[in-house]
Amino acid sequence: MIYPNTFENKIGFNEIRTLLRERCLSSLGKEEIDKITFMDDMKAINTQLARVREFRKLQEEAEDFPISYFFDVRQSVARLRLEGTHLEEDELFDLRRSMGTICDIVAYLNRCDEDEASISQDGWKHEPVYPYPALHELADGVMTYPQILQRIDQILDKFGKIRDTASPELNNIRRELAKTEGSISRTLYSILRSAQSEGLIEKDVTPAMRDGRLVIPIVPTMKRKIKGIVHDESASGKTLFVEPTEVVEANNRVRELEAEERREIIRILNEIAKTIRPHVPQILASYKLLAQIDMIRAKAELAKLIGGIEPEVGKYPLIDWIEATHPLLRLSLEKQGKKVVPLEIMLTRNKRMLIISGPNAGGKSVCLKTVGLLQYMLQCGLSIPVSERSKAGIFQNILIDIGDEQSIEDDLSTYSSHLTNMKNMMKSANDRTLILIDEFGTGTEPQIGGAIAEAVLKQFCIKKAYGVITTHYQNLKHFADSHEGVVNGAMLYDRHQMQALFQLQIGQPGSSFAIEIARKIGLPEQVIHDASEIVGSDYIQSDKYLQDIVRDKRYWESKRQTIHQREKQMEQTISKYESELTDLEKSRKEVLAKAKERAEELFKESNKKIENVIREIREKQAEKEETKKLRDSLKDFKEGIADIDKQAEDDKIARKMAQILRRKDNKNKRKKEKEEKATDATSLQNSTITQTQNSKFKEGDTVRIKGTTTVGTIESIQDKNVVVIFGGLRSTTVIKKIEHATPPKKEEPRPYMTVGKQTRETIDSKKLNFKQDLDVRGMRGEEALNAVMYFIDDATLVGMSRVRILHGTGTGILRQLIRQYLATVPAVTSYKDEHVQFGGAGITVVDLG
Template identity: 55%
Template sequence: MIYPSNFEHKVGFDTVRTLLQERCLSAIGREEVELTVFSPVYDEVVRRLAETREMMDILMEESDAWPVSYYFDLREMLSRLRVEGTFPQESELFDLQRSLSTIRDLVQFFARRDETRYVALSACAEGTALFPEVLKRLDALLNPHGLLKDNASPALAQIRRDLFQVQGSISRTLHSILRKAQSEGFVEKDAAPSVRDGRLVIPVSPSFKRKLRGIVHDESATGKTVYIEPAEVVEANNRVRELQSDERREKIRILTEFANYIRPDLEELKEAYRVLGIFDFIRAKALFALDNGAIVPRIDNDCRVEWERAVHPLLQRTLKKVGKSIVPLDITLNEKQRILLISGPNAGGKSVCLKTVGLLQYMVQCGIPVSVSDASRFGIFDKLFIDIGDEQSIEDDLSTYSSHLLHMKHFIRNSNGKTLLLIDEFGTGTEPQIGGAIAEAVLHRLNTNGAFGVITTHYTNLKHFAETAEGIVNGAMLFDRHQLQPLYKLQIGIPGSSFAIEIARKIGLSEEVIAEASEKAGSAHVDLDKYVQDILRDKHYWENKRQQIRQKEKRLEELTARYETDQSEMKAQRKEVLNKAKAEAQQLLSEANATIENTIRRIKEAQAEREATRGARQEFEEFRTRLDEKPKHEKQPKEKHKPKPEKQHKKPEQPKQEPIKAGDRVKLAGHDSIGDVIEVDGNNVTVAFGNLKSTVKANRLERVSRNKEKEIVRQKGALGSDSDEVLRQRKLNFKQDIDVRGMRGDEALQAVQYFIDDALMMGVERVRILHGTGTGILRQLIRQYLGTIPGVRHFADEHVQLGGAGITVVDL
């Protein structure tokens, strides 16, 4: 329920409605904007907002795929065809063909995408009739220019053939007569045949009109030229007229027959156009939201206003035009503080605050995104009431104050716990003392009803009442006392001051007048205003201090957490190092014992032969040398080195592996396929695996000896032939084009990676990637990836006639 009837105008929604209509593509969409209304139903509000959010995603990510042409409104034509014997015009038939194609494209847009992607919009399109047979029939009737084809019917084809022949004969005869008349001087040399009343004629000077036998049809405005139809072509022109009449009758017959064909489907067709209008409206809402930086906020199925950085969209647009920025609004209404009583100086932003609350709440319940922060939460109200501005009526003999009282009467009778009240300058319009008393009594009743609201006032008694009444909270529009200018910031929890004395002093009112006014107001009132200002100043100071303390506490918590994390890591690292050291020491001890025992055994077995003993001692000395050198290499403090495998201590040091060169036999690490190295370019190695060539990194290859190769061949057995057959089949079935249009960036990139890998493995020399133009983000991501692949020699746009920037051609 909205009260009064001009609620939209008072909060500015009528302007929002106009801005939405400007973004529509069709009259149907503009009509949907006009029909949109505030909804108190939670599920409906959530559905409307979900539709708009999904459309915002489409406009940001897939705008090039969304159809935006031919949003025609043909409902009036369809209604006209209900009457038997009526028929559409050719232009209307053309509009029907194109708009039905647009409706089909809209519905198929969702059918081609994952069913979980656009749930709300898919539900909106679900069940829409597409009329493929009607489109097929229209395609058969109309040419690309929207005119009936010659073969729309056999009779029309014959009529147009006859007409072409007769007109050709007339043209030849007329040009022959014209050339003869020009040669005899009856007609100007530059004269040419023209048409008068649908008949071909020759322009002749009036002095020679009797020289040319025929019928005079017209003369120029100056009287210097007459238009004569030669007698030789009169009958032929008559035949043209007859054929043209026959053509019109046949076209009407065809159009009437088509009208009879679609007449049973007229209601379904009109419903399809309504769906077209709904999508146009949703798109307009999404565009409006994107233009204003709006979001779809969290919606709760209760009554609340918990907003952060809320912005009035119309005021933001106005300030932006003059280079100014808007001050966002933070406001909270909940069960504990349902009514906010705002006080403060005039022109300090109280009314703007009230209108912002009214407009944003109304927009949300109409399914339109709003400009707030992500942390904001909106509730759902059943009733929105407003009392703002001067509504005196001469016709109804109502003063401003009387109209306010009528509104208050309505508010008291109809408000409840699901009502949001917006009241500006509460209690004004009559004698202040009694006006303040009535306002306090009304506020008490509204509070008793459990209503929510934002109320602005200057009355001191209402500020006092708000301090003691449960459910009501004071709020102040802040004011800079030093600069004597409003800050347009709302502070909840304290009453505001009118700053009347300071403002009077700033504009130059004499000190005598100010002093006299202060004396008449009374020192208690002036002092109270001063105390309120001092409280505001002190509160602002301590709020800043508290914020600083919070920031320091947060920083201290971060440092403490980091310290504890570092300490835990150091303990774990120390434990790991100690464990490694113990393990290595144990390993060294075991090796030492084994070496000593082996040396003794060899000396005994050699029966103390000098050469054998000398060799055993030399090996033992080499082992001791390795033990002495080992700690030097492992003295890196607290670095995470993996311990060497045990077998490295049991075998002599391995010689450094030579780099891979052309002609080597190699295999991919973790695979059994063996190939020949063809070329080495730095870290990139070109290898031939059978008939397939591939470029891989050198660190992914292992040199294969002849014995190792024989062992791999034995292990593979018959499997090798099967693998070759699989690769052959994959190469035969490989397609050199991939279409990633409509995919998200990560999906498209993964598909392209697999595609390029397969192409390299198959030995394909050129492939094409269809990504569309759009915003260019998908194209940029794909090309950045292609630039990192060594196997890609070159990539560029396709030829402009074959797709241009929407397709990337890759040479491998």
């Protein structure tokens, strides 16, 4: 039994309805909001909640859901049922856009994850799976008319105006109309310029439009100077609007063409109306989908605003809410920068009736209204602000008695109105009723009021009704101790700070803190003392005991929560450490595996390289000492790898890996030193080197270029350069690039045989990779000279006859230094500037002999 107007006003549901209406996109959704009613069908409620839940999910997952053009054109469409009627351009445009939105919504919600005709291996046909099944149910069966939309698009442009191409006749009319208007405009401007040149009209005057005709504004004194028809004058009377005689006929023709255009447009609109008319009932029905989607969207937006969720609703009465808040109070406090205190409340079969006591302004009424509003919202298919862990059920009816309901017309006092409500509640209550009563039993003499309230409460218990009741009466507080299914609850109060905590605690009754509040307000102590004597020491003492019980319960509840939090934190810490240990063990094994794998790779690589060197040494008859040294190094490396598996601890592994890496670095360092001395295996024969780099050279000395094995003889020495004969090849190079060498053995058959294979390969490689241009731009003088020296040497070595040095123009210093050096090089026969077309003085061309 619900009295919507009274109930919704008292619990604040009308404000919720207003919030929903504000979030609608059109009057379609607002109408649906106004139709929201209380439901007691579990399936219907869960369906409504599921649609809101799915729409919120859809908003998070998709950005292309169509929510534009929610136009309500139902009246215009309904008018089309009458023959001879049509829609105007703007109405047709709104119809096209809104029907397009319906078509897009239906297509979106009918998407499925599986093919409708998919057949599994067992031969059974599977139903399609829709991402949003509850919303799909709304769209299923809704008719859309893409052909009508296509036809409207052929008639209307993107701005909603009739296209010129809507019909051939309209196209011809508009073409002639544009031509006539252009002719009028040219004639008017011609008359206007002529009048301006004669001084009849001001220079800044332009043609104007009056009654759909082009006219010229003139002053009244000049109206006889220009022949024509006066159509209008300004409000001040200082300007007349004259239509010159020359354009009167043309303007008349414009009017005729506009009338023809309008007739043709109406004909076109009538034609499209004939196409739409047979489908009017289905089109009107399809707008139900648009209205439902608008309403569901508004519900989803409200849920975001109040922090609501959509719990699964059970079949039987149940309230098990965690962190429940009054949505309107929450919004109000958030505007003030405050937070609402959440409630935890439970009504079950074993604890159906909750008696809440506590001080005034402690939150009892707010708790009562929170229960009423949230349960009503839930059974209207709206989200409610509770925790995800909350559970909810369904009540058949909700009965409420809140506030002063005295009636002058019915001659009812406050108490009489309360008794009338009690009578109706007892008549209608059953085991699926939720009863909400504020200040139960007040309005009359306390003793008899408390007695009647207790008797009524007993009837509620007999009918096994559910309820939340607030009271200050002691007999009602004691009622819970002697009756099954009734439980006490207290709104907590801080006795030290003398302020309400707005927290509901179920299990013990609450004190009214009347003495403490009176003392805080400032009543004389004598008055408080007299009141205490009047009520009796037993009552005062029992009230204090009650306060102490509440205080102690708060203390131990706080301790319990603290212990619970500590235990939870400890469990989380233990779990974290166990996870970290598992990860560490896994990581350690991975490190060992990678280290072993890397070491094996190093071993294979090093073994291969060392064996290659040994083979070359053996082929070239190297000393056994070197071979033995390399084999010992290989043995040490193998032993280092074999020890990895034996090292369990991370520090030992790290030390072993560092040792292996050091050995690798040392080996690479030795290899690099050997490569600097010689690139061929015969470089290991140190006995072939007889003198160091710092020794002096003289003509006839046997030398070789560093890094090669080819032996030659010095022919001549000039400053820092030297000419060396290698077999039959004469080469000029820098002294610091050669070194003394042992003369070749006499049994060598011919001089050209002293040119080793590797030397020839080196020369061939240099020749292949040699570039004839050297770019020294941006280098310092010394750096550039060094680069030029090596470049000329390499050019001479590979037998180049001409090279180019790019030094740029700049100040000319770099060019001068380079040419001074080239003048000292015997291999250089000449040098000169490049041709102007190819760089001129910025490039030096060098010819080599």
